Amino acid sequence: MFVKKLRAGPVWPALLLCVSALLSGCLESSSTTVDDQGARVSSFDWDLPESIPLPKEPEDNPMTEAKFQLGRHLFYDRRLSTNGTVSCAGCHQQDKAFSDGVARPFGATGEQHPRNSQPLVNVAWASTVTWGNPSLGTIERQILLPLFGDDPVEHGLNEANSEQVLRSLQADPTYGPLFQAAFPEQNDPLFGDLAWDNVVKALASFVRGLVSFDSKFDRGELSASAQRGERLFNSERLECFHCHAGYNFSDATVDRLTTFNQLMFHNTGLYNVDGMGGYPEPNTGRHEVTGDPDHMGQFRAPTLRNIALTAPYNHDGSVETLEGVIRNYAAGGRVLTTGPNPGDGRMNPFKDGFITSFAISEQEIDDVVAFLESLTDESFITNPRFSNPWNSTGQETP
Amino acid sequence: MNKCVGLGVVSGLLALAGCGGSSSSSDTNQQSAETQLSLPFKAVVGTEPVSCGTTFSGLGTSGTDVSFADFRFFIHDLALVTDQGEVIPVSLDASAEGQNSNVALLDFRDKADVNDNGDLVDVCTAGTDDNPGFKDAVQGTVTLDPAVTIQSVQFTLGVPFDLNHANPTSAEEPLRSPGQAAGMTWNWQNGYKFLAADVLPVGASRWNLHIGSTGCEVTPSELEQGAEPETCANENRLQVTLPVGGLDPEDLAIQIDYAALVSGSNLGLDEGGAPGCMSFPGDPECDAVFERLALPWGGEPNTGGNPNAMVFSIVER
Numbered sequence: 001m002f003v004k005k006l007r008a009g010p011v012w013p014a015l016l017l018c019v020s021a022l023l024s025g026c027l028e029s030s031s032t033t034v035d036d037q038g039a040r041v042s043s044f045d046w047d048l049p050e051s052i053p054l055p056k057e058p059e060d061n062p063m064t065e066a067k068f069q070l071g072r073h074l075f076y077d078r079r080l081s082t083n084g085t086v087s088c089a090g091c092h093q094q095d096k097a098f099s100d101g102v103a104r105p106f107g108a109t110g111e112q113h114p115r116n117s118q119p120l121v122n123v124a125w126a127s128t129v130t131w132g133n134p135s136l137g138t139i140e141r142q143i144l145l146p147l148f149g150d151d152p153v154e155h156g157l158n159e160a161n162s163e164q165v166l167r168s169l170q171a172d173p174t175y176g177p178l179f180q181a182a183f184p185e186q187n188d189p190l191f192g193d194l195a196w197d198n199v200v201k202a203l204a205s206f207v208r209g210l211v212s213f214d215s216k217f218d219r220g221e222l223s224a225s226a227q228r229g230e231r232l233f234n235s236e237r238l239e240c241f242h243c244h245a246g247y248n249f250s251d252a253t254v255d256r257l258t259t260f261n262q263l264m265f266h267n268t269g270l271y272n273v274d275g276m277g278g279y280p281e282p283n284t285g286r287h288e289v290t291g292d293p294d295h296m297g298q299f300r301a302p303t304l305r306n307i308a309l310t311a312p313y314n315h316d317g318s319v320e321t322l323e324g325v326i327r328n329y330a331a332g333g334r335v336l337t338t339g340p341n342p343g344d345g346r347m348n349p350f351k352d353g354f355i356t357s358f359a360i361s362e363q364e365i366d367d368v369v370a371f372l373e374s375l376t377d378e379s380f381i382t383n384p385r386f387s388n389p390w391n392s393t394g395q396e397t398p
Numbered sequence: 399m400n401k402c403v404g405l406g407v408v409s410g411l412l413a414l415a416g417c418g419g420s421s422s423s424s425d426t427n428q429q430s431a432e433t434q435l436s437l438p439f440k441a442v443v444g445t446e447p448v449s450c451g452t453t454f455s456g457l458g459t460s461g462t463d464v465s466f467a468d469f470r471f472f473i474h475d476l477a478l479v480t481d482q483g484e485v486i487p488v489s490l491d492a493s494a495e496g497q498n499s500n501v502a503l504l505d506f507r508d509k510a511d512v513n514d515n516g517d518l519v520d521v522c523t524a525g526t527d528d529n530p531g532f533k534d535a536v537q538g539t540v541t542l543d544p545a546v547t548i549q550s551v552q553f554t555l556g557v558p559f560d561l562n563h564a565n566p567t568s569a570e571e572p573l574r575s576p577g578q579a580a581g582m583t584w585n586w587q588n589g590y591k592f593l594a595a596d597v598l599p600v601g602a603s604r605w606n607l608h609i610g611s612t613g614c615e616v617t618p619s620e621l622e623q624g625a626e627p628e629t630c631a632n633e634n635r636l637q638v639t640l641p642v643g644g645l646d647p648e649d650l651a652i653q654i655d656y657a658a659l660v661s662g663s664n665l666g667l668d669e670g671g672a673p674g675c676m677s678f679p680g681d682p683e684c685d686a687v688f689e690r691l692a693l694p695w696g697g698e699p700n701t702g703g704n705p706n707a708m709v710f711s712i713v714e715r
Contacts, residue, residue: 060565134615135588144566144585148575151586151672159580160510163517166576196576197567263615281670289587291613291631291679 044068049213052247053255055124058138061201063208066181069389071206073178074199076388079168079398080147081108082156088146088203089388091117091154095381097306098210103317107154114152114282116317119310121303121380124208127252127263131315132285132299134263139204147200166195174393212305212380213247222374229371232364238329239354240368249304249375265298266352269333270314272343277350280341283316296350306380308373322369330365332357430543435488437476437551438535438651438715441469441506448656450509450522450529453600457657462665464597467523467604469506469656470582471593472572473553476502478540479639481549488538496533496572501557503572503579505533523598531578550642551652551712555609556592556635562611563588588614592635595656596674602666606674607659607687609634613679634677636693640712649714658707662686 044063046054057063074080078087086108092098098120104113115131128134129142136142146154148162157165169175170190182202183189189198216222222230233240243266245251252264265286271279279297282288286298299315313319319328328334332355333346346357360368380386390397441448443457448469455463476488492499509525510518521529542548556562561573566585572578573590582591593609613631642650663686668674671681678684679696688695692703703709 133586136586140565141585141588144575144583148580148583149585150581151676157576159576160518160520162576162580163515164513164519167515167517194568197565200567282672288678289613290615 044209046209046211048211049218052213053257055122055208055255057124057208058140058204061140061204063205064182066178067183067202067205068209069206070175070178070182070198071202071204071209072386072389073174074169074203075206076390077169077398079165080155080157080199081165082153082158082161083108084398086155091146092120094383094386095309097121097212097309097377097381099310101311103312107152108156109153111152111154113154115315116312118302119306120207120210121212121305122248123210125248125253125255126250126300126303127254128300130300132265132283132287133289134265134286135289139207140200143200143203143207162196166199169199170195172398174395210380210386212377214379215305215377216374217371218377223370225367225370226374227371228364229367229369229374232360232368233371237358238360238368239356239358240329242354243301243352244304250301252300253303265295265300266355267297267348267350268299268314268329269297269345269348269351269355270318270328271297271334271336271341272345272348273341275343275347277348278343285315294350297348298350304372305375306377308369308376309381322372323365326360326365326368329355330358330360429545430541432539432541434491435538435540436535437488437538439504440534440651440653440713441504442653442655442657444655444657448506448508450507450525454657457597458660458663458665460664460666462602463600464605464665465523465600466507466596467598468581468594468596469522470591471504471555471595471609471654472501472557472582472590473504473536473555474501474558475637476536476538476553477551478542478548479550479552481547484546485552486540486542486546486548488536488540491537491539494537496531496578497536498570498572500561501573502536503531503533503582504536505529505531508532548642550639551650552637552639553652554635554637556611557590559611559630559633562590563614566590584608584610587612589630595659597665599665603668604673605663605665605668605683606672606676608672608674608676609636609691609693610677611635612677632677632679632694634693636691638710640710642712651713651715653711653713655709655711658704659687659690659709661707662690662704 040054042054042057042063044065048054075088078084080087091100091105093100096119100117103116105117106112118131123129123139127137129136129139147157150158175190179190179198183198186192186194189195232238243251246253267285273280277296279285284296286295287293308322311321313322313325319325331346333344333348333351335344335346336342388397443454446454448466450466453463453465457464476490478486478488480486490497490499490502496503496505507522507525507529509522510527510529511520511525512527512530513519557573561569566573566575566579566583568574569579575583579590582594584591587610589611591608591610593607595607597605599605611630611632611634640652663683669682671678671683675681675684675687684695689701690704690707690709692700694700
């Protein structure tokens with residue numbers, strides 16, 4: 001019954017996915033929940049098209065504009081790092097849909113990350129929030145990784161510097177009113193016992209509020225080439241729509257209407273370093289966390305919204321262009337004959353069943369790329385709400 | 399440390415407590431008495447105490463020289479076991495530093511740099527002052543019938559499951575991060591490091607030893623609200639039971655020996671996976687360490703440890 005509220009176009013792929021999953025017998029652990037209360041209730045103005053269901057909000061961190069604005073200041077604040085060199089915005093730049101344009105970025109202390117920076121687009125709808133970790137279900141928990149993780153070091157916050165970093169925030173008069181407005185139920189949200197918890201909750205609120213549903217695709221302004229690309233995208237020949245399903249172009253999507261939820265990760269045959277399906281360490285995907293051999297090389301299908309802005313591609317940034325991604329899928333996997341990780345990904349035994357080879361012409365590749373480019377949301381990357389707030393204070397970005 | 403030695407001794411074995419001040423809370427058994435207990439832990443490398451800024455020589459299979467970067471571990475479910483097999487729980491003193499009513503964080507990094515604000519600037523690797531988080535004893539109370547004979551001490555190395563996967567930024571100390579558990583959270587695995595024993599080998603790269611639960615995949619229903627797994631594929635909680643033996647109970651302490659822990663490992667080499675052993679299945683550096691700890695590993699059952707390398711033991715205070 002809820003489905004009727006949704007626009008038919010983007011929803012059908014999601015339904016097809018469910019059916020195909022049932023038919024193929026590859027259903028994983030699932031649950032059924034019905035949330036028919038508060039489906040359209042939020043104290044936050046999500047500014048969504050009618051057709052898009054609201055995302056879930058954590059019970060202990062409901063969205064508010066004040067938390068969003070505090071989080072926006074923190075997101076752009078380099079003081080949240082061991083040496084004042086790295087803010088969230090360093091690897092998540094608005095003009096690139098909050099990705100960074102490099103294959104694998106460097107952290108505050110010079111360690112290179114094994115993964116490609118994820119764009120931050122409609123994260124609120126993501127069922128899990130990193131490339132391969134099936135145990136990270138909330139942005140709040142994920143944010144602890146870049147801030148405090150030691151393998152690799154990103155922001156480099158730790159036991160020895162976290163108090164100093166907090167003091168530097170406390171010393172900035174900008175933050176007192178922002179914290180008070182964001183956490184009015186607390187006596188002293190900036191200096192009190194929950195200051196770090198508040199930092200994390202505010203950052204999560206800003207990221208959760210980065211919403212993009214205003215592309216040419218959404219407005220129905222597809223070029224002839226993009227329309228041909230859309231048909232190819234949704235064809236049984238290319239099979240793109242199975243994993244990049246639904247209104248957010250990812251099968252790892254949940255919202256308040258979700259009644260059927262499963263963890264979605266896929267091996268797309270990018271590597272086969274040992275002839276037995278191995279991916280190069282440490283990027284073994286879902287397997288890295290679960291240790292389950294069958295999870296080797298499984299990664300979450302990212303949303304394709306704004307995908308033209310987020311090159312290079314795949315979990316390690318090892319594919320430079322969208323054309324390259326499409327060619328890998330057309331080949332049924334990637335064959336690497338040179339470099340540090342040679343192997344025939346087409347023969348990866350853990351490869352997803354939808355990654356089969358298909359024939360595609362150069363014109364058709366151009367058409368699919370044109371369709372993907374139609375998912376670019378210009379208003380998202382220029383929206384002042386998402387931009388660096390320190391610029392407007394006359395204060396240098398800290 | 400033992401400012402009240404000799405008070406409130408109920409039986410000879412209870413001097414294990416060392417720190418008396420008993421207050422009777424009798425129920426049906428008039429003779430049972432609640433007694434305060436301060437149980438020391440010692441971290442050593444062979445015969446030397448673990449300390450920051452010290453180079454320990456000849457460790458592991460290649461005789462590597464190392465200095466410590468971290469040496470901390472959580473314990474819970476501390477108990478005394480009688481000769482009849484009765485397990486008598488020790489209630490942790492929630493008001494004592496570095497512990498709450500459920501877990502205690504032992505911290506053997508003895509040095510730290512602290513600035514004028516009282517903030518930690520560095521711990522262990524460049525420290526010059528006493529680390530304010532240093533903790534080498536657990537405080538608790540236990541109710542004992544004087545007629546029973548205590549045969550062993552028991553505890554679990556780890557953090558209880560329900561606390562292991564909760565939000566660390568608002569957790570009760572010593573589980574809060576940032577806070578006392580900073581550096582002990584293991585966010586990508588969604589839990590805490592139960593044991594962190596990280597060393598800087600001379601002439602080689604850092605060799606970390608992190609014991610913790612792995613394979614803690616959440617189910618979709620839990621992804622709806624927060625991320626708290628129901629189970630972990632590899633729990634890796636280690637229950638340690640140590641016979642008190644013939645030692646004078648007043649002199650008892652629990653010892654953990656890093657030299658024994660890594661006696662089957664080459665600290666100058668990393669053959670794959672994370673640097674050192676971070677409990678991840680398939681990490682070649684974990685085989686020997688898990689065997690020493692008598693933890694199940696790689697589908698193999700607990701072998702009971704290595705009799706020639708006793709990681710935990712009861713020693714004199």
